[in-house]
Amino acid sequence: MIWNRPLETMPREELAGLQLERLKATVDRVYHNVPAYREKMQAARVAPLDIKNLADLRRLPFTTKQDLRDSYPFGLFAAPMRDIIRVHASSGTTGNSIVVGYTRRDLDNWAELIARTLTCTGAGADSVVQISYGYGLFTGGLGVHYGAERIGATVVPVSSGNTKRQIKLMQDFGTNILACTPSYALYMAETMQEMGLSRDLFKLKAGVFGAEPWTEEMRRELEFRLQILAIDIYGLSEVIGPGVASECPVKNGLHIFEDHFIPEIIDPETEQPLPFGEKGELVFTTLTKEGFPVIRYRTHDISVLYEEPCPCGRTHVRMAKIAGRTDDMVIIRGVNIFPSQVESVLLNLGLTEPHYLLVVDRQGALDTLEVWVEVSEKVLSDKIKHLETVEHRIQRELESLLGVTARVRLVEPKSIERSEGKAKRVIDRRKLK
């Protein structure tokens, strides 16, 4: 099933025409409404009228996370605040988070994109869609919500957490489609088993899982345990939220909704665009966003683009499952975390040395985060009681800043390896499993 056949199966030549028209309008919009974009374009000696064909996109400067942080909170909005009817935010590195704004038309387009995504699972007006992505500033909950309403499904807006209750609702309401992070889906599957509930009691058919990296092995596990079709969905707040790309039932790459976004793959070192089939950093330009358009936004996500036609009939290019990141961001239980956030907490508290390591692991289906922090000789010579207080203090601060539980472990002076180049701040043991 295809939600918007004319646009999702549009012949590529026609699609390119639509993209060019929309690209010109977007460039014009940011140039005239957003001083920061105009300044960068002027410095690069490029003006809106220079965009004559799609290849001219390459003349435009990249937009980085730093540009977004520097303009906190609303500096890159390209519509007047009276037209912005929603904001969302994602965690930044240190200090400011990244804030994005949506006009009414943006929300309308977003619902359309999620409608396409959900339709990929076979969902429709008869479906019961349980949304277990977090609601709030995170784009997962509310983003999926409006798309589920758009297809006319019965929406269960439960948000994340309270797993036993989630499972009871799933059973009582006859949930067909589950929307959550893949790790949370696995946790639910384990909890069902622990509760002694057999799969026959549920009407689950499919899941739309994303917001964090996951593997084919994890897909097999989820499909086997829950007896569902598990679909990978991708997106990021800066571009729109979920609804940037979605797998179709063929499950061979995620179709990028190219009538709304132009993807590029670049070499992260040379910043040169790479051809189809080559692995590199994903870069997106939005084509229809009014509130928060982005031009050549560097995602730091690593993938590959494929242009070969897909048996499903959609003509939009596909991206490979995300293979990692070019920066040190880790995603723990769906929350994006940068080591620099931990560093700022430690430096602010000043109770320990600024040598630290994030150790990420998975116990059962749940991600765990341990933060190892070196103490000085002086602190070490103090009483054990004091050490515990220090641990708790750091733990509390980290939890309130990061929004996830972290276990703090104080370690001996000089026990964390010093680096001669880039410091290794994260050990991710999940990947070894």
Ligand code: DLL
């Ligand atoms: O995670 C939006 C989203 C919500 C996507 C629900 C899918 C489902 P952010 O919090 O801004 O937005 O985090 C974006 O998460 O740059 C990737 O590194 C990672 N990510 C998102 N989806 C996937 C996926 C949402 N399917 C960051 N596979 C992105 C791998 C993903 N990584």
